[in-house]
Structure formats: C-alpha cells, structure tokens
Amino acid sequence: MVLKAEGLQRAGAFKFRGAYNAVRALVEAGSPAGVCAASSGNHAQALALAARLCGTHAVILMPHDAPPSKRAATESYGAEVIGFDRYCEDREQLQAGLAAERGLHVVHPYDDPLVMAGAGTTALELLQDAGDLDVLLVPVGGGGLIAGCATVAASLAPSTRVVGVEPRASPDVARSKLSGRRERVSVGRTIADGQQLPAPGERTWPVIDALVDEVLTVSDEQIVTAMTFLFERLKVVAEPSGASALAALLAGAVPARGGRVGVVLSGANVDAARFAAIVSGAGARGTHD
C-alpha cells in the first residue's frame, strides 16, 4: 500500500493543485481583475492561496454560517470574503453577478478542465514515486480529482485499475457508473462533507465514464476506522472525505490480491474538536443513511 498524503499539501488538501493550475493559466493568458468562487470548503483556501502566489486577487463567497475558522483561514491567504445567506440567496446568481460586475473569472471547484488537470498531478507524483500500481483508489466528490488521476493513469500506467470511493450517503457517481449516465441522488447525512454532492459534474462525468473502472461506497463507520488507523499508525491527520478511499481498502471492499495498491488521502482540514467528536462517536450519529 502506497499512500499519497494530500493533507500535507499546501492549504491541507489536493484542491490547491487544481486551483493553482487554473489561476496560473488565467494570469498567463492575460491577467483578469481576479478570480472568484463560492465555497466554504477546501476550494476557498486553495483558490485564495493560488491567487496570492500568482499575484492576483481572489474573492470568495461564503455562507454567513460557515465555521469562523474557515473564513479566517481563507482571509489569512489574502482573499476577500463576502458572506451570503445560503437559505435566502442563490449562490450561482450571486457569483455570476459578482463576476460580471468586477470582471472576475469564476474558478469552479471541480468542473473545469484546468482544475481537473491540476488535480491529476496527484496521480502523476504518486506513480513517479511508487512505480506501477495494480489499483489506484481515489476519493470522489464532484469528480475533479479522480477525472484528473484517471487521465494520468490512462496515459502513464494504462494497466492500473482506477477505483473511486464515495460515501454511501451520496452515491451519485457509483450509480452513474452502473447506469452509464449522470444520475442525480438525494444526498443523505454523512461525516464526509467534502463528498456531499448530488450528481457528477458535467465536465468530470465524461472522463469518469470513460476512464474510471469502478466506484465503490463506504459507510461513515468505515471512514472513522480509516481516520483512526491513519492517526494511530501513520500519525497523520485525514478529514472524513480524505480517508474514504483508504476506508474501502481497509474494509476489504477492494480485491487487491497482493497487488500494489495506491491510495489518495485527499485532505486533512478537520478541526481537532470535530475529529474528537467523530472518533468518540458523537460526530457520526445518525449518519449511516
């Protein structure tokens, strides 16, 4: 088993790779007034940091009730954060209005070829470091990470079986793989908040459809087991979504048969208090939909 610990990536998740790739390309193509996105998650911090490193401005729309730590972290990278009411206001409309008014370029968290390509460098480095793999396990949310990784694997290691993993409560990509078309699901409760999406992306889906071999689902309990394993045995932090691919392996859901398995740990942005609640069971209550 070879792990790619993207929790140790800048801003604590693989998201920086895609954001940086997109922002750098925009700036090189003729600097826009800046970039923007609506996010309270890892994409917000990644885009803020990428903009700072590329010398442009980032504006992040974030719900008023986002954790103060997320807002502070995003602002600490120099971004401008604008709050909105996620129950009364439409984020897409707000974002489009903001972009038009200020001449900002919207960087989507996953449904953008440059973001997908940037995310794919995760697999590029893993294959360079680890050599050939029989199986590559990748967490799936919107699908940007696995689309990029599957593209890299198809080119450099075509015999590698690329397997996605998502929470059982949000099985949109697994169902889409079974039916062969983009399926929309109602998203249930899960601790894996980075993967709570109702459907694969418009642009990520065709890549997943063509290049991903299989998508499995895991329970919150299996994710907690993987987070605990990483903490106690490898001494590294993973957020719930970040541990989901490993969860499938530890649960025996992946027929590895002694082969070489690569696992992407996609991120580690979880507060210590939330980790404590999750590990002690308080954070996992009622989430096994």
Next chain:
Amino acid sequence: MVLKAEGLQRAGAFKFRGAYNAVRALVEAGSPAGVCAASSGNHAQALALAARLCGTHAVILMPHDAPPSKRAATESYGAEVIGFDRYCEDREQLQAGLAAERGLHVVHPYDDPLVMAGAGTTALELLQDAGDLDVLLVPVGGGGLIAGCATVAASLAPSTRVVGVEPRASPDVARSKLSGRRERVSVGRTIADGQQLPAPGERTWPVIDALVDEVLTVSDEQIVTAMTFLFERLKVVAEPSGASALAALLAGAVPARGGRVGVVLSGANVDAARFAAIVSGAGARGTHD
C-alpha cells in the same frame, strides 16, 4: 521555526534511535542472549523493533494494567512480553532477576550512554537539515533525548541555546538546573505521561548540567494548545510529551526574538480516543498541579 517530527520515526517516537544504537552495539560486541527492559511506553516498542532488526530477542516487562494496545504493538514487533503487578512486585528486582536468569542485557530507556548518543542523532539530523539554529527546544523526561541533543549541539553548533521543556507537574530537571544538583520531586498529575519522572537520570544529569542552557515548564493547557496546533495546522499527530517543547514556544516562554528556532516533537503514540478526550477537556481534568 523548524520542527523535527519524531512521531514519524519508526515505532512512533525518538526512542527507537537510542534503543537501536544500544542493541546494535551489544550485538556487534558479541551477541547476548537478548535484551530486556521494563516499560509500558515508547521504549518497549522501540526496543522490540531494534532487537528484531538486529536479529536478537527482546523481553519486555509490562504491568498487567498497561493498555492492551501497547502490549499488542510490542508483541507485533516480535518481543516477548511478561506481565507483572506494579503494585505488589518490584520492577527493578524483577528485571535484574530476569536478566541474570536468562543472560539478557538490560537496556535502560534513557540512563545509558549508548541510548543518549542514539537519541542525539535527532539533533544531528535537525542541524544537518536546517542549518544553524539560535535556539533548540527539546522535551525532557529522563533526560536522554536532551543529553544527546545537547552533546551534538555543543559539538556542531556551539552557539545554539539548548532549552529543555518539561511539564509543570514534574519539574525535576528544571529545579535541578536551578539548584545545580539532581533534585527529586513528587510527580503530580499531567497528561504528559512520558515525562512523569521524579529525578533526572544519574548519567543524563551531568550532561544536562554541563550543556543545557535552561529548562522551562509548561502547563497541560499549553500542551493541549500545541497538540491542537500540530493537528490543525501541520496535520501531524503528537502525544502530550511530544508537544511539550512546542508548547513552550507557542506560549511565548522562549525569547526567540526572530531567531531560528528548532523544536523537537518527540513522539506521537497516543490513541485517537485519548486524543479526543484530551482535546475535549476530559483528559486534562485535574492535571494542572
């Protein structure tokens, strides 16, 4: 700030360095029947692993009430674990009897020049990686780690100020530094179980006396703050003792004045459940002596 993350060391703590150095020297000098120690902590696992790597046998005396995970981890490295009743039986006597009967060599967890020298490679690597440091902060328990590190610093970077840090509940080395002789204290409750020792070692003390500039103390609350910082910002695990030196720096107890500060994170062997209890306050109750 440059951190040396010994939690990522083999067996999860700096202890492996000293144990390996001692066991290898013993085996090279003519193989003993094996090595032994009384420990339920990091030294047990370190010695077990060192013995396996050097092709000899390790016997560990461990209290019957030691956490099952510690016993299992020690056995997983191939050691023989013998339980004893720490309330009725004398561990020194048991250990001496066992060593005599079986021809085993006792490897002390810190009060041994080979163990101290091995532990000192922590500072050797840190100085090689980071270059000159103005201050080097090192957790202090029995004193083996800081004795080794101070010896290395005195030789390679004599202008580096070497500062030890121990829990406020167990200030034996800090008091000894103030009085200039080995002081014995009654050890209070603290979450930093790796540093609950009543007096500096007989062999570590003269080195600490000569080469360590100062020893500071930190509260359990300050240690929890450091553990949380490491978890949330650097995404790495530290056990309470392992975070103690960083705790002093974050608390502003070290006059760093913009200089280059090296900090040893000495270990990361803490169960997720215990980390959860500590972070949520349950594990720190009544420990601020």
